[in-house]
Amino acid sequence: MSNKKNNQVSRRQFLNYTLTGVGGFMGAALIAPMVGFAVDPLLKGEKSGDFVYVLDVDEITETPQKVSFQVDQTDGWYESKVEKNAFVFYDSNGDILALSPVCTHLGCTVDWATEKEDEFFCPCHDGRYNAEGENIAGTPPTEPLHEYTFKVEEGKLYLSPETHARGGA
The missing domain is CATH 2.102.10.10 (Rieske [2Fe-2S] iron-sulphur domain)
Incomplete structure (x- = not known):
């Protein structure tokens, strides 16, 4: 008989993948505004010293x-x-x-x-x-x-x- 468990994901693996994905998404959601705050002034055009x-x-x-x-x-x-x-x-x-x-x-x-x-x-x-x-x-x-x-x-x-x-x- 062939064993079909090779293609199945165990509960432990499913929870591990899910928590890693959710944690990565939350980390990206926290870091993105900080990166935007730091980089945005650099991307804006610098005004030359108007007289x-x-x-x-x-x-x-x-x-x-x-x-x-x-x-x-x-x-x-x-x-x-x-x-x-x-x-x-x-x-x-x-x-x-x-x-x-x-x-x-x-x-x-x-x-x-x-x-x-x-x-x-x-x-x-x-x-x-x-x-x-x-x-x-x-x-x-x-x-x-x-x-x-x-x-x-x-x-x-x-x-x-x-x-x-x-x-x-």
Whole structure:
């Protein structure tokens, strides 16, 4: 007589296959959203730094003036408007300079000509910068104030939302 048990699945095997399949499906269901959350921002197109209108060129003076502007910011899926500030003025060469008011020492906000005349001053740790935004030796900041990239079109000044470091002492 031939034995037909070779083609049959035992109860133990059936339960093993079923639980493995269900466990794999549940594991995939748990991991898929996490992978999607981690990968989705990478797949979205990166916005290039759009320039933002700040003021007219004829309003710029040789004395730094603090201007505020808003930029769109995206953190994952959260989109918001963020207010940024810049000191805009003509430097000693007559070129436009747009400096970030964030101290390069610890990130406090600097002011123009508060303690000393013709200097940027950081009240947190007595950080000082000269009229060009370069750090003064012997004070806490180790590099000049960062600057904004800008462009001028039709008499209007536009700033990039991001700053970059400058060379200097």
